Structures are given as C-alpha cells and as structure tokens.
Amino acid sequence: MEISAGGRLEVRITAADVGKRVSVRRWSEHAAEGETFTDTVGVLTSWDNGVLRITRRDGEQVRIEESALVAGKVVPAAPARRRGPAASWGELARISARGWQPVERERLGEWELRAAAGFTRRANSVLPLGDPGLPLDEALAAVRRWYAARGLPAYVQLATGAEDAQELLCAELEARGWTREVTAELWTAALAPVADRETSGVELSRAPDEAWLARYQRKGTSEVALKVLGGGPSVWFATVPGEPGSPPAAIGRCVVDGRWAGFAAVEVDPEQRRRGLATAVMAALARQALDEGASAAWLQVETDNAQARALYARLDFSAHHAYHHYREPADSRGPGAGGPSGAGTGPVA
Numbered sequence: 001m002e003i004s005a006g007g008r009l010e011v012r013i014t015a016a017d018v019g020k021r022v023s024v025r026r027w028s029e030h031a032a033e034g035e036t037f038t039d040t041v042g043v044l045t046s047w048d049n050g051v052l053r054i055t056r057r058d059g060e061q062v063r064i065e066e067s068a069l070v071a072g073k074v075v076p077a078a079p080a081r082r083r084g085p086a087a088s089w090g091e092l093a094r095i096s097a098r099g100w101q102p103v104e105r106e107r108l109g110e111w112e113l114r115a116a117a118g119f120t121r122r123a124n125s126v127l128p129l130g131d132p133g134l135p136l137d138e139a140l141a142a143v144r145r146w147y148a149a150r151g152l153p154a155y156v157q158l159a160t161g162a163e164d165a166q167e168l169l170c171a172e173l174e175a176r177g178w179t180r181e182v183t184a185e186l187w188t189a190a191l192a193p194v195a196d197r198e199t200s201g202v203e204l205s206r207a208p209d210e211a212w213l214a215r216y217q218r219k220g221t222s223e224v225a226l227k228v229l230g231g232g233p234s235v236w237f238a239t240v241p242g243e244p245g246s247p248p249a250a251i252g253r254c255v256v257d258g259r260w261a262g263f264a265a266v267e268v269d270p271e272q273r274r275r276g277l278a279t280a281v282m283a284a285l286a287r288q289a290l291d292e293g294a295s296a297a298w299l300q301v302e303t304d305n306a307q308a309r310a311l312y313a314r315l316d317f318s319a320h321h322a323y324h325h326y327r328e329p330a331d332s333r334g335p336g337a338g339g340p341s342g343a344g345t346g347p348v349a
Contacts, residue, residue, distance in 0.1 A: 009071035015047040017074055019168055022054065024072035026064050037070060043160075045171035055170055057161035058303070059183055059324045085188055085259075085296035089162035089321045090129060092186055092298060097127055099255040099262040101231035103224055106146065109133030113146050117224040121182060121325045122300075125155035128169065136172060144328055154328040155181075162321035170324065177329035184302045184324075187317040191261055191297045194315050195290050197283035198276065203239045204288060212239050214247035215267055229265075233257040236288050238281045242269060250277035254285035261289035263299040266308075278311055 013022050021043050028038040042056035050066040102114035102123040110130025116123035124147075132139035140154075147154040156173060158166040174180070205212075208229055213221050221229075229235075232255035240250040249272045253265040263285065268277050286297065299317065301308050 011069050011072045013044065013072040013074060018044050018047055020044055020074050021076065022072055023075045024052070024054065024064065025070045026068040027070055028068070040064065041075065043165075043167035045167050053171060055160060055167035058322050059158075059160045059170060059180060061171065061174060085190060087188065087296070087320070089159045089165050089186075092188070092320060093127065093129060093159060093323075095257055095260045096122075096186065096262060096298065096300065098257055099232050100264070101228060103227050104150075108139060108142060108146075111139065111143075113143065115147070115150050115152060116228050117150075117222065118152055119218075119222065119225045119228055121155050122157065123228050124152055125157045125325055127157055128166070137176075140173075140176065140328075147328075156326045157323060158326060159321050159323045161319075165321060170326070173326045177331075178326040179329070180324045181327050182302065182325045183322055184300050185319045185322050186298060186300050187312055188320045189297045189312075189315060189317040191286055191290060191295050194297055195283055195286035197279050199280050199284040199287065201240050202280050202284035203241065204284060205237050205239070206235065208237045208253075209239075211241070211248050212237055212251050215239075215242075215251045215269070216265060217267055229253065232262075234292060236285055238285050240277050240281060242272075250281050252278070252281035252285055254282075254289060256289045256292045256294050259293070259295050261286060261294040261297050263297065279315065282315065 009025065013024070021041070023039065023041045025037050025039050027036060040054050040056065040062050042054040042062065044052060045055045045061070046053045047066075052064040052066060052069075054062045054064065056062060097112070100120070100122050102116040104115040106113045108126075109132040111126055111128040111132045113126050114123055118124055126143055134142065143156070144154045156178065158170050158173070160167050160170060170180075208216070208226070218225065234256040236254045236256070238250075238252040238254070239248045242249040247269065250268040251265060252263065252267075255262045255264075263282055266278050266281055289297075297317070298320075299312060300323075301312060303322075
C-alpha cells in the first residue's frame with residue numbers, strides 16, 4: 001500500500017486509472033475476527049457512481065464502495081514469472097486455437113467466430129484478439145446472429161491474469177448480462193523435462209483409432225469431433241494398450257506448432273491410476289515434439305480438476321493465465337439458439 005511521508009495510508013488511484021492493474025485496501029465490516037481490512041489486486045475495470053469494480057486474476061469481479069477505500073495504488077501490469085517459457089497471452093491464445101481447430105470460422109474484424117457443431121466450447125466460441133471493426137453492441141449482435149443461424153448459443157472466450165489481457169472486455173460483457181460459465185487456466189512448462197520420464201508401453205499414431213476413442217471421455221464422437229481432434233499443424237495420439245478386448249489403459253493427444261507442444265485428452269482408466277501412465281503418455285508425446293523442434297509446452301486445465309492440476313504441477317507446469325467462456329444472455333437468443341441435442345453445454349475440453 002502507498003504510505004505518505006507522515007506514515008499514513010493513502011489512496012493514490014482515481015477513475016483515470018481504469019484499465020490498469022491496482023492493489024487496494026478497504027475497510028470491511030464482514031472481515032474475520034481480528035481483521036479490519038481486505039486487500040484486492042486486479043484490473044480496475046470501472047469506477048462509476050462511487051463504486052469501483054476490480055477484476056481479479058481468476059476472472060472474479062469485486063465490487064468496492066469508494067467510501068470504504070483505505071489505500072490504493074497502481075502496480076506492475078503482471079507479476080514476473082518465476083519459471084517456464086516466456087510468452088504473451090495473445091501468442092498462447094493463437095497457439096492454442098491452432099491446436100484445437102473448428103470446422104467453420106469467419107472473421108469479424110480481429111475477432112474470429114468459430115463453430116464445430118457444438119463439440120467443446122473452445123471450438124464453438126468467439127476468439128476476440130483485437131478490434132471487431134464495429135461498436136461493441138453491434139459486434140455482439142452480429143455474433144449472436146452468426147451462432148443462432150447454426151443452432152448454437154453464442155460464447156466468447158476471454159483471458160484474465162496476464163499483461164494486457166481482457167479484463168475490461170469481461171466487465172463489458174458482464175454489464176450486458178453475459179454469464180461466465182467455465183473458468184480454466186492455460187499452463188506452460190519447458191518441454192525437455194517432461195520428456196525425461198519413462199515411456200515404455202506407449203504407442204504413437206497420427207490418428208485416433210477405435211480403441212483410443214473408446215477411452216476418450218466424450219462418447220459418441222462424431223465426424224465433426226474427429227476433424228477437431230485431428231486438426232492442427234502436427235498432431236500425435238498416444239495409447240497405452242489395456243487388457244485384450246478392453247479400452248486402452250491411457251491415452252493422450254499432442255499438437256506440435258513451432259516451438260510449442262500442446263497436450264490434451266490425457267485420460268487414464270480409473271482402475272489403472274497412480275501407476276505413472278499419464279506421465280508416460282505425456283513423456284512419449286514430448287519426445288516426439290522435441291524431435292520436431294519444439295522446446296516449450298502448454299496445456300489447458302479447468303480450475304476444479306484437482307487431480308490433473310497435481311499431475312501437471314509435478315511435471316513443473318505452472319499457470320500462465322486464466323480464460324473464461326461467457327455465454328450470451330438467455331433473453332437475447334432467438335428460436336433454436338440453444339443448440340442441437342444440448343450442444344455447447346458440456347464441459348470445456
């Protein structure tokens with residue numbers, strides 16, 4: 001907190017600092033016993049009518065009464081990363097998008113509208129990486145029409161928690177009634193240490209066979225889903241065979257794109273867990289990626305997937321930024337916009 005020469009805390013932020021990363025302390029009548037103040041760090045997304053709104057790294061928006069402020073200051077745009085490859089969220093957003101490609105896309109200025117018959121939110125959401133070329137309300141109306149024409153709900157994928165990320169756009173969507181449904185994180189790591197693990201028993205292929213698909217968590221995989229799974233610059237699938245006549249003990253997917261290798265669909269038979277199979281799958285895929293010239297790794301994991309997060313932490317992955325899927329307000333969708341057979345309502349992949 002900012003302290004004056006006289007030793008007093010001071011509020012050194014104003015409404016002119018909207019869009020900057022700030023640290024504030026406020027008086028809280030609901031604080032735990034023995035505590036008087038609450039600290040909040042995040043991007044100041046608005047300051048109107050005596051109320052501040054700060055979007056934290058995880059996308060949560062905190063409402064603070066101006067009258068409750070005790071101290072506040074502008075802080076560096078993002079904390080320094082202690083390990084892992086250096087990259088902006090924009091670079092990683094583009095890399096991850098190329099690693100999980102839709103079957104249909106259209107540009108709206110610097111926004112990309114993506115659709116894949118409802119197979120995962122990532123392939124059925126807008127990726128806004130700049131100016132849509134229209135005022136925001138007109139752009140969002142165009143987005144809703146585009147998805148409604150395909151029988152899908154409109155989603156927008158936005159990032160928080162990194163330098164120059166999209167906290168302001170998150171706040172704009174929330175003010176318009178868009179709902180944050182899923183929060184996940186993109187994690188990164190150096191690739192070589194991932195490859196330096198045991199890989200015996202892992203088989204690699206260029207396409208998922210029936211056995212691989214039998215282990216994949218998304219049942220009833222369609223032709224569209226196969227196109228998404230197989231799309232990317234250089235895609236590999238890993239399999240650890242199971243008992244004869246049974247699905248594989250473990251599977252995984254990796255897409256190699258320049259210096260980056262992206263991991264997804266790492267799944268293990270529940271009865272075969274804690275045997276190092278997931279690590280072996282990732283190591284085999286990492287070795288293949290190293291052979292193709294990659295040096296850095298990324299993956300996406302939902303915030304409530306404790307088991308996966310523990311695995312990736314052991315492999316020295318760490319969170320780079322959070323991303324969220326915002327769904328259009330229910331009263332803004334036209335007939336049929338909910339999607340066929342519940343499309344777009346499942347968990348992000």
